[in-house]
Amino acid sequence: MSKSFQDPLIINELKTKIHMLASEFGSRKIRICHVCGTHEYTISHWGIRSLLPSNVEVIAGPGCPVCVCPNEDIEQSIWLAKNGYTLTTFGDMSRVPSNQGSLLTARAKGADIRVVYSFLDAIKLATNNPKQKIVFFAIGFETTAPTVAIELVNQRVPSNLFILSSHRLVPPAMKILLEQPDISLDGFIAPGHVSAITGYGVYEPISDEHHVPIVVAGFEPADVMLGILAILQQLFHSRSKTENLYSRVVTREGNKTAWAAMEKAYSIFDAKWRGIGVIPSSGFELATQFSQYNIREKEEIPITSGTDIPKGCRCADVMLGKIYPEGCKLFNKTCTPESPVGPCMVGNEGTCAIHAKYGGHLDLID
Numbered sequence: 304m305s306k307s308f309q310d311p312l313i314i315n316e317l318k319t320k321i322h323m324l325a326s327e328f329g330s331r332k333i334r335i336c337h338v339c340g341t342h343e344y345t346i347s348h349w350g351i352r353s354l355l356p357s358n359v360e361v362i363a364g365p366g367c368p369v370c371v372c373p374n375e376d377i378e379q380s381i382w383l384a385k386n387g388y389t390l391t392t393f394g395d396m397s398r399v400p401s402n403q404g405s406l407l408t409a410r411a412k413g414a415d416i417r418v419v420y421s422f423l424d425a426i427k428l429a430t431n432n433p434k435q436k437i438v439f440f441a442i443g444f445e446t447t448a449p450t451v452a453i454e455l456v457n458q459r460v461p462s463n464l465f466i467l468s469s470h471r472l473v474p475p476a477m478k479i480l481l482e483q484p485d486i487s488l489d490g491f492i493a494p495g496h497v498s499a500i501t502g503y504g505v506y507e508p509i510s511d512e513h514h515v516p517i518v519v520a521g522f523e524p525a526d527v528m529l530g531i532l533a534i535l536q537q538l539f540h541s542r543s544k545t546e547n548l549y550s551r552v553v554t555r556e557g558n559k560t561a562w563a564a565m566e567k568a569y570s571i572f573d574a575k576w577r578g579i580g581v582i583p584s585s586g587f588e589l590a591t592q593f594s595q596y597n598i599r600e601k602e603e604i605p606i607t608s609g610t611d612i613p614k615g616c617r618c619a620d621v622m623l624g625k626i627y628p629e630g631c632k633l634f635n636k637t638c639t640p641e642s643p644v645g646p647c648m649v650g651n652e653g654t655c656a657i658h659a660k661y662g663g664h665l666d667l668i669d
């Protein structure tokens with residue numbers, strides 16, 4: 304199946320349709336935003352921007368979980384690792400810089416930090432080491448939040464394992480982007496993975512209230528091209544609906560089992576997003592019922608009052624779609640994937656890291 308979604312003939316056909324439709328808008332610039340690191344990967348890796356007409360632009364929003372994790376949460380994780388806890392987290396997270404350095408630099412100075420591939424690895428570590436106090440630094444969007452929730456709800460989390468939750472929800476961030484006075488967006492490509500959990504129904508109030516087309520798309524190049532075409536078609540017909548083009552994975556209701564677990568395990572709060580600020584109802588914290596696992600309830604964790612974004616780094620503008628990474632003076636000079644200055648240059652889903660690896664404008668078809 305995936306080969307046909309990469310078929311140059313199909314891509315070329317979609318390109319022609321996009322160009323024909325875009326010409327109907329004359330000199331009007333159409334700005335489409337996506338909020339997913341994997342979509343940015345597809346767009347950059349396959350050179351999709353180079354296939355678009357000059358009046359159609361696809362920009363990246365805050366779609367990288369380690370990028371939006373606030374400085375203070377990283378500082379909290381480092382403090383825990385230096386104060387008697389074994390800190391477990393994902394590999395990308397361990398490299399993200401904070402005002403106190405990264406988790407990896409803390410490990411080099413003796414802090415006990417372990418990279419895990421899932422929450423289940425942290426459970427295994429805690430079960431095998433019952434005398435050790437272990438913390439799982441939980442980051443990610445609706446895609447990863449259920450993995451913690453399901454274990455909590457099913458009472459499979461050992462008592463020596465605690466959680467530092469930095470989970471975030473995507474739809475509130477989409478709303479904030481639409482409400483920014485200096486960012487004008489004509490449509491959204493909604494993230495396929497997140498939508499598989501949330502269902503596409505969560506976007507319907509946003510497309511109705513803000514009068515923008517929102518199209519759920521998959522991650523092959525033809526998926527993204529189809530998404531762009533569908534948004535142009537809606538704009539051409541003055542429509543602003545939520546549309547699901549990823550029906551092979553996404554339904555209107557989403558994953559009900561995952562939602563049921565998340566509703567029990569978490570409460571939703573106004574959460575800070577790195578470089579963006581507080582977004583209403585955008586974070587998951589553990590529900591009171593599970594407070595014995597909430598490390599913030601157990602420990603008074605000090606944090607410094609330093610800045611969220613390092614000096615000279617323009618991650619905030621990158622995540623808000625105001626500039627491309629190439630617009631940052633540090634890009635691929637002092638800031639590289641090997642030596643990241645800001646969070647967007649760290650992981651596989653960071654826009655700056657993706658542009659550094661693949662460029663923003665590679666050609667798909669010779």
Ligand code: SF4
Pocket residue numbers: 615616617618619621628631632633634635638639643644645646647648655
């Ligand atoms: S290139 Fe580096 S310094 Fe510039 S915005 Fe991206 S992460 Fe920040």
